[in-house]
Amino acid sequence: MNKYVLAVDIGASSGRLMLGSIHEGKLVLDELHRFSNSIVKKGQYYCWDLHKLFVEIKQGIKKCQDVQVRPESIGIDTWAVDFVLLDENGNLLTEAVSYRDDRTDGVMEEVFQKIIKERIYLETGIQFQKFNTIYQLCALKKSNPESLDKADKFLMVPDYFHYLLTGKAVNEYTNATSTQLVNAFTKKWDKQLLDAVSIKPEMFQDIKMPGTILGDVKEELAEEFGFNLKVVLPATHDTASAVISVPEHDETIYISSGTWSLIGVENKFPICVTKALDYNFTNEGGIDYRFRFLKNIMGLWMIQEVRRNYDNEYSFADFVELAKAAKNFQSIVNVNDDRFLNPDNMIIAIQNYCAETNQEIPVTPGEVAKCVYDSLVECYVAAIDEIEEIFEKKFTKINIIGGGCQNELLNQLIADATKKQVFAGPVEATAVGNIVSQLIALGEIKDVHEARKLIKHSFDVKGYEAAQPI
Numbered sequence: 318m319n320k321y322v323l324a325v326d327i328g329a330s331s332g333r334l335m336l337g338s339i340h341e342g343k344l345v346l347d348e349l350h351r352f353s354n355s356i357v358k359k360g361q362y363y364c365w366d367l368h369k370l371f372v373e374i375k376q377g378i379k380k381c382q383d384v385q386v387r388p389e390s391i392g393i394d395t396w397a398v399d400f401v402l403l404d405e406n407g408n409l410l411t412e413a414v415s416y417r418d419d420r421t422d423g424v425m426e427e428v429f430q431k432i433i434k435e436r437i438y439l440e441t442g443i444q445f446q447k448f449n450t451i452y453q454l455c456a457l458k459k460s461n462p463e464s465l466d467k468a469d470k471f472l473m474v475p476d477y478f479h480y481l482l483t484g485k486a487v488n489e490y491t492n493a494t495s496t497q498l499v500n501a502f503t504k505k506w507d508k509q510l511l512d513a514v515s516i517k518p519e520m521f522q523d524i525k526m527p528g529t530i531l532g533d534v535k536e537e538l539a540e541e542f543g544f545n546l547k548v549v550l551p552a553t554h555d556t557a558s559a560v561i562s563v564p565e566h567d568e569t570i571y572i573s574s575g576t577w578s579l580i581g582v583e584n585k586f587p588i589c590v591t592k593a594l595d596y597n598f599t600n601e602g603g604i605d606y607r608f609r610f611l612k613n614i615m616g617l618w619m620i621q622e623v624r625r626n627y628d629n630e631y632s633f634a635d636f637v638e639l640a641k642a643a644k645n646f647q648s649i650v651n652v653n654d655d656r657f658l659n660p661d662n663m664i665i666a667i668q669n670y671c672a673e674t675n676q677e678i679p680v681t682p683g684e685v686a687k688c689v690y691d692s693l694v695e696c697y698v699a700a701i702d703e704i705e706e707i708f709e710k711k712f713t714k715i716n717i718i719g720g721g722c723q724n725e726l727l728n729q730l731i732a733d734a735t736k737k738q739v740f741a742g743p744v745e746a747t748a749v750g751n752i753v754s755q756l757i758a759l760g761e762i763k764d765v766h767e768a769r770k771l772i773k774h775s776f777d778v779k780g781y782e783a784a785q786p787i
């Protein structure tokens with residue numbers, strides 16, 4: 318009898334529940350439920366609506382009955398860095414404030430007055446993003462110190478959903494590393510770092526690895542769902558799950574392309590050398606204590622916001638065609654400029670940047686989209702050069718995974734600009750990685766190596782070569 322597992326993958330723009338199983342030697346995904354996600358203003362902060370998301374999760378689980386499938390387990394992954402605090406009774410003390418909120422503006426620089434940047438990097442190996450959890454906690458300490466005084470549990474977003482399902486509080490390793498509070502070498506909460514920023518260590522939970530079987534869902538939930546199932550921790554940082562699904566890592570640079578573009582390589586150890594710090598690369602934790610040596614690039618968030626600015630009049634596929642028609646538009650922006658993190662209007666932010674840099678100002682939707690795509694490619698090329706400089710080697714392949722790998726224009730632009738072989742897929746890479754982590758834990762797949770062979774055999778990927786000069 319084939320075993321099914323249920324992956325819940327919630328990204329910054331959309332969430333999905335995918336049933337996973339192995340049929341006739343292939344990994345099979347069946348989409349059960351899909352829903353939108355976005356930040357919402359709650360009072361003065363941009364937050365995530367965790368209540369709405371948990372309702373969607375439960376709604377999706379109940380759909381198993383419609384397809385007469387009873388999954389053995391469920392695992393939830395989401396974006397990184399964001400968290401909630403619970404009191405001793407398990408009540409929420411804080412909203413899940415989004416990393417896009419500006420409450421952390423200037424906080425990183427204040428922290429550097431207490432502990433130098435180089436020390437933080439040497440111990441954690443994590444890139445400096447102003448919204449890292451460490452800076453969010455320091456901001457909270459200033460704005461709402463009582464919440465930290467009362468805090469009994471620190472849970473990142475997926476941890477919180479797992480807690481709601483089981484009543485068990487743990488911090489999963491891959492996502493915990495994104496806080497910039499986990500020591501890259503001990504793999505534990507860095508007590509010296511916490512002490513330096515006066516954050517109490519007691520509220521942090523035991524760090525557990527992907528594949529940990531957390532336990533059955535609460536009885537009342539099993540009754541609500543109509544069946545019981547276990548929670549098995551996937552790599553709960555969505556990008557960590559996505560990277561699991563990259564079938565081959567030799568000579569390969571991956572680009573996890575969604576709301577963010579995460580560009581990097583898989584490594585066996587952390588690289589905390591000065592050049593990696595200077596280039597702001599990260600060493601986020603991966604499955605089996607691998608490392609994800611990568612950097613954040615603003616990503617397709619920009620086109621998501623452009624689409625919103627046009628009142629969702631155009632689909633993502635429309636923007637690709639419109640950009641193709643604007644082939645002579647050449648202006649480029651620095652996509653990692655802070656102004657693009659959460660502008661009121663992305664189109665205006667892009668136009669202002671072009672004006673300030675004396676470039677042609679994009680006016681049509683096609684020109685705006687082409688500017689975004691070309692600017693992302695320029696950033697990818699720079700990051701690839703940095704990776705090859707640090708590793709002192711050339712990588713021959715790029716594997717683009719995630720929703721963004723459906724953008725054939727962007728895939729071709731990357732191949733043209735890098736002169737490397739580009740492979741696009743799997744689209745639902747994160748869900749695939751989530752599913753195989755559960756199947757490994759349940760003994761259905763031997764290990765990550767076998768999982769990657771199965772993934773390679775199960776999903777078609779499309780190749781792109783650099784266009785030959787005419």
Ligand SMILES: Nc1ncnc2c1ncn2[C@@H]1O[C@H](COP(=O)(O)OP(=O)(O)OP(=O)(O)O)[C@@H](O)[C@H]1O
Pocket residue numbers: 327328329330331332396555574575576577617618620621633634637719720721722723724725
């Ligand atoms: N048909 C399409 N053509 C071109 N691009 C597409 C298409 N469908 C989706 N995309 C791109 O994929 C992006 C969404 O990717 P994905 O679904 O992986 O993101 P997510 O999981 O919601 O967010 P996160 O990156 O936080 O995980 C969209 O922003 C869009 O740019």
Ligand SMILES: C[C@H](O)[C@H](O)[C@@H](O)C(=O)CO
Pocket residue numbers: 328329395396397398416495554555556575576577579613
């Ligand atoms: C905020 C984080 O940088 C973000 O979640 C990124 O790590 C990611 O994984 C996006 O899917």
Ligand SMILES: [Mg+2]
Pocket residue numbers: 326327328329555575719747
């Ligand atoms: Mg995603």
